[in-house]
Amino acid sequence: MAVTPSSADAGESKKNYLEIKGVTKKFGDFYAVDDVDLVIPKNEIFALLGSSGSGKSTLLRMLAGMEKPTEGRIILEGQDITDLQPYVRPVNMMFQSYALFPHMTVEQNIAFGLKQDKLPRDEIADRVGKMLDLVQMKKYARRKPHQLSGGQQQRVALARSLAKRPKLLLLDEPLGALDKKLRVQTQFELVNVIETVGVTCIMVTHDQEEAMTMASRIAIMSEGKLMQVGGPREIYEYPNCRFTAEFIGSTNIFEGRLAVDEPDHIVIESQDLGRGIYVDHGITGPKGMNVWYSVRPEDVTLCRDKPDSQHNWVEGKVHDIAYLGSHSVYHIKLASGRVVMANVPTSHWGEAKPATWGDDIVAKWGNNAGAVLTS
Amino acid sequence: MKKWLSKYLPAGRTGVIAVPYVWLLFFFALPFFFVLKISFAEPDIAQPPYTPLLTHEESKTTITLNSGKYSTILDEVKSFGTESWADAAEQSQYVIAYWNAIKLAFLTMICTLLIGYPLAYNIARADEATRNTLLMLVMIPFWTSFLLRVYAWIGILKDNGVINNILLWLGVIDTPLQMLYTPFSVLLGMVYNYLPFMILPLYAHLTKLDGRLFEAAADLGASKWTIFLKITLPLSKAGIIAGSMMVFIPAVGEYVIPALLGGGDVVFIGNKLMDDFGPNLDWPQAAAVAVVMLALLIPPIVWFQRFEQKQQEEAA
Numbered sequence: 001m002a003v004t005p006s007s008a009d010a011g012e013s014k015k016n017y018l019e020i021k022g023v024t025k026k027f028g029d030f031y032a033v034d035d036v037d038l039v040i041p042k043n044e045i046f047a048l049l050g051s052s053g054s055g056k057s058t059l060l061r062m063l064a065g066m067e068k069p070t071e072g073r074i075i076l077e078g079q080d081i082t083d084l085q086p087y088v089r090p091v092n093m094m095f096q097s098y099a100l101f102p103h104m105t106v107e108q109n110i111a112f113g114l115k116q117d118k119l120p121r122d123e124i125a126d127r128v129g130k131m132l133d134l135v136q137m138k139k140y141a142r143r144k145p146h147q148l149s150g151g152q153q154q155r156v157a158l159a160r161s162l163a164k165r166p167k168l169l170l171l172d173e174p175l176g177a178l179d180k181k182l183r184v185q186t187q188f189e190l191v192n193v194i195e196t197v198g199v200t201c202i203m204v205t206h207d208q209e210e211a212m213t214m215a216s217r218i219a220i221m222s223e224g225k226l227m228q229v230g231g232p233r234e235i236y237e238y239p240n241c242r243f244t245a246e247f248i249g250s251t252n253i254f255e256g257r258l259a260v261d262e263p264d265h266i267v268i269e270s271q272d273l274g275r276g277i278y279v280d281h282g283i284t285g286p287k288g289m290n291v292w293y294s295v296r297p298e299d300v301t302l303c304r305d306k307p308d309s310q311h312n313w314v315e316g317k318v319h320d321i322a323y324l325g326s327h328s329v330y331h332i333k334l335a336s337g338r339v340v341m342a343n344v345p346t347s348h349w350g351e352a353k354p355a356t357w358g359d360d361i362v363a364k365w366g367n368n369a370g371a372v373l374t375s
Numbered sequence: 376m377k378k379w380l381s382k383y384l385p386a387g388r389t390g391v392i393a394v395p396y397v398w399l400l401f402f403f404a405l406p407f408f409f410v411l412k413i414s415f416a417e418p419d420i421a422q423p424p425y426t427p428l429l430t431h432e433e434s435k436t437t438i439t440l441n442s443g444k445y446s447t448i449l450d451e452v453k454s455f456g457t458e459s460w461a462d463a464a465e466q467s468q469y470v471i472a473y474w475n476a477i478k479l480a481f482l483t484m485i486c487t488l489l490i491g492y493p494l495a496y497n498i499a500r501a502d503e504a505t506r507n508t509l510l511m512l513v514m515i516p517f518w519t520s521f522l523l524r525v526y527a528w529i530g531i532l533k534d535n536g537v538i539n540n541i542l543l544w545l546g547v548i549d550t551p552l553q554m555l556y557t558p559f560s561v562l563l564g565m566v567y568n569y570l571p572f573m574i575l576p577l578y579a580h581l582t583k584l585d586g587r588l589f590e591a592a593a594d595l596g597a598s599k600w601t602i603f604l605k606i607t608l609p610l611s612k613a614g615i616i617a618g619s620m621m622v623f624i625p626a627v628g629e630y631v632i633p634a635l636l637g638g639g640d641v642v643f644i645g646n647k648l649m650d651d652f653g654p655n656l657d658w659p660q661a662a663a664v665a666v667v668m669l670a671l672l673i674p675p676i677v678w679f680q681r682f683e684q685k686q687q688e689e690a691a
Contacts, residue, residue: 066590087596095594099587103609112605113595146689164595 016075017042017200018168023072025058025224032058034224035072040217045194045201047215049208049247055224056204060170063202064093076167087116092166096173098157100145106132106156107141113164131159134193150178151186158190162197169194171203175210187213208248212236220244241375245294252297252340253373258289267311268293268372272338278311280367285374295370300342300363302330302355313364314340318355330355332363407669414662415440425658444663469647469664473671476644479633480626483565484619487573490566491618495577496607499584510578513571525564525635532560532636556638564632569625573618580614581607613686620679624672644668 020038024031033055040046048056061067063074065086074082081089092113101109110131114124132138135155145153154175161169174190175183191214194201205211211218212232220227220235220243228235228244239245242253256270256277268277268291277293285291307313319339320331325346332340340363355361416425430437451467458466498509516524531537534551542548554560584607592602630645637643644664651661 064594066594086590086593087598091594093591093594095587095591097587099585099591101588101592101606112592112597116596116601144689160595 014042015039017044017077018202019073019075020059020063021073021075023059023062023069023074025055025062025067026070031055031224033062033069036224036226038219038226038229040200040202042200043198044217045191045203045215047211047218048202048204048221049206049211049218050221051206051247054221056221057172058224059221060093060172060202060204063168064091064170065089090167091170092161092164092168093170093172094157094161094174097177098145098153100153100157100160102145105142105144106137106148109145109156110160110163113160117164127163131163134162134196135159151182154178154186154190158193162193162199166199169199169201171201173205174203176205176207183207183210184213190214212248220247222247238371239294239373242292242294242373245371245373250297250341251294252300254293254295256291256293258285258287258291261285261287265367266372272336273314273334274336275314276311277370278309278367279370279372289374292373293370294373295365297329297341297343298327299369300340300365302332302342302344302348303362303364304355304360306362307364309364312367312369313362315360315362316340318357318359318361321357328354330361332361410662410665412662413658414444414666415442416659417441417443418657418659423658424656441659444659445667447660448663448667468642469644472642472644472647473668475641476627476629476668477671479561479565479643480623480629482562483569483626484573484623486562486566487570487622488615488619491570491573491577492615495574495581495614498574499578499581506582513574517571521568522631524568525632528560528564528567528636529555532563555636558637558641560636561633561641564636565626565629568632569622572621572625576617576621577611577614580611580617584610613682616679616682620675624676627672628668 016039018038018040020036020040023033023036025033036059048059050056058067062069065081065084069082072082073080076090081091101112104112107128110128111124114127119127128141129138132141135158137152137155137159140148140152140156145156148156154177158174171190175186178186187210203211203214215232217229217231218235219229222243227247228240230238235244236248239248245251245253254268254270254272254277256268256272258266259269259276260267265278265280268279270277270293279293306315314332314334316332316334318330319333322329327343327345330342330344332342334340342363349355412428413425416428418424419426426439426441428438428440430439448469451470455463455467455470464471494513498506498513501509529536532555533539534553534555536555538554539548539551543551588606588610589602592606597605628645628648630643630649633641633643634646634649648661648664648668651657651664
């Protein structure tokens with residue numbers, strides 16, 4: 001949805017819709033969230049991605065008002081909401097495994113928040129009806145949560161959290177309670193509803209696929225800190241550190257030293273490979289600087305003959321093969337004992353016999369295939 | 376030997392289920408059958424002190440069922456309300472005793488609920504270490520003898536007891552307060568004794584409540600009081616009913632506490648039953664009183680069972 005700001009000021013407030021400024025949460029001596037700065041524009045779907053204990057849920061709970069930050073401020077549409085109690089915040093949350101009120105019908109669940117605002121009865125009925133339409137649950141209005149499937153419960157929970165028209169919608173592991181197949185379908189449904197309503201949304205998830213499908217930007221969290229913030233493609237293709245590279249998808253990481261630093265390329269000498277890595281983009285730095293090189297398995301190709309080039313290939317033996325239909329994942333064991341992963345499309349071998357266990361094989365990659373990491 | 380036994384004893388699951396049923400058969404169903412049988416006999420100066428139902432004389436077997444003991448109770452119910460209050464106290468002793476017992480059991484239930492709910496709620500909300508300590512404190516009094524605990528209350532409440540001595544010493548009162556042998560002391564003893572039966576089922580239900588429901592309600596704008604009224608209270612309904620039944624049902628037949636702490640001017644059905652059984656030596660009447668009491672308690676028990684069943688079906 002394209003938004004034309006009426007004035008520069010309005011544009012500014014849309015860009016800085018939610019500001020998280022130096023937010024820290026300590027439990028005793030433990031930093032659950034450590035000095036997080038984040039700016040989120042209006043109508044964005046933003047994902048906090050991390051493993052359990054990374055601090056993502058604590059950050060979400062501070063946005064909801066269920067935890068108080070030890071330090072820092074949270075500003076929503078120019079209003080400082082840091083000290084507001086949860087029940088007065090213009091923020092609503094869809095809870096992990098939904099937390100639907102088991103003794104109330106679908107309708108009553110959705111109406112609960114509106115009743116707290118003491119809205120007139122017919123307005124409540126009207127808004128509940130609209131919410132039921134939005135999530136296609138009209139037929140089930142009189143049912144109790146335990147009479148609904150997991151997917152239906154999820155839709156009721158979404159409707160309940162949207163009913164009060166919050167300025168900020170928080171989703172805590174929105175699809176965690178659903179099985180894999182349903183999850184994929186529901187991801188798109190959920191995004192559709194959120195975009196129809198046009199609400200700014202922050203979700204917490206440990207499932208990278210979920211984050212990449214739903215969110216326009218993702219923050220990778222680890223040990224209470226933001227490791228990287230960016231769009232799904234940016235994070236996958238240009239990770240800024242080993243943690244991000246390894247957390248999102250799978251990758252091969254080689255440690256090495258900067259040997260050549262020319263304007264149009266660098267060469268990394270790697271003990272692991274016994275050969276240089278030639279990169280035609282990326283960083284510049286002092287010679288001998290410690291760097292890491294990350295190359296995704298799908299950017300590694302296999303062949304039987306040694307290339308002429310000096311760089312970007314290794315030889316080894318096929319150690320393991322996982323056949324996944326459209327492609328196979330090969331584990332190539334190098335003489336040094338290291339394993340390099342390569343995703344090989346099933347069509348790659350053509351008429352020739354596919355490489356099999358124990359075969360001598362060469363793994364190679366292009367000059368711009370990977371990312372150079374300094375931390 | 377072992378083989379021979381295993382042939383006749385039910386194996387596995389059936390065996391495990393059979394144990395409580397056999398127990399109930401021998402220690403509940405059979406004794407109740409005897410009571411039922413005695414209730415249809417007539418008192419007799421004999422050993423045992425009632426007439427047999429089955430007599431065998433000159434190759435004729437006669438079954439004599441005497442419904443007179445039930446008529447005594449039924450007649451009282453029929454005439455109750457038609458007579459003056461003074462007459463009723465004299466002539467409708469059983470009806471009044473039933474009524475007193477049900478009233479006392481009901482009051483006990485309400486008081487234990489009002490005291491027990493906040494206690495159970497806070498125990499369930501406490502952190503784990505404190506929670507176990509608090510639960511222990513609720514149960515520790517049960518490790519001493521029931522009679523001892525009731526006698527302790529006599530010591531506390533009597534005219535020269537602990538409370539009166541302290542109040543006299545403080546100069547709050549000049550003459551001792553009459554606390555023992557009053558309706559108050561009976562109710563106090565009942566509430567004291569039945570409180571754990573209320574707290575434990577309430578606690579069991581309250582501790583199961585999902586904390587995220589409270590957070591969700593707060594997130595949707597509910598105040599603490601609203602959360603309690605709209606979420607906690609309705610969701611602990613099963614616990615409230617379970618606790619109330621655990622208190623009400625045994626409290627109806629209670630006779631030790633009224634006998635020891637009551638003045639004797641208020642007669643409860645338990646005491647009436649004991650009088651018939653003991654001094655009056657009218658076992659059939661006592662048995663009929665017991666059977667009627669059980670009949671009165673069947674509706675709430677059945678209702679409670681139905682409710683539990685419905686709850687379990689909903690949870691599944």
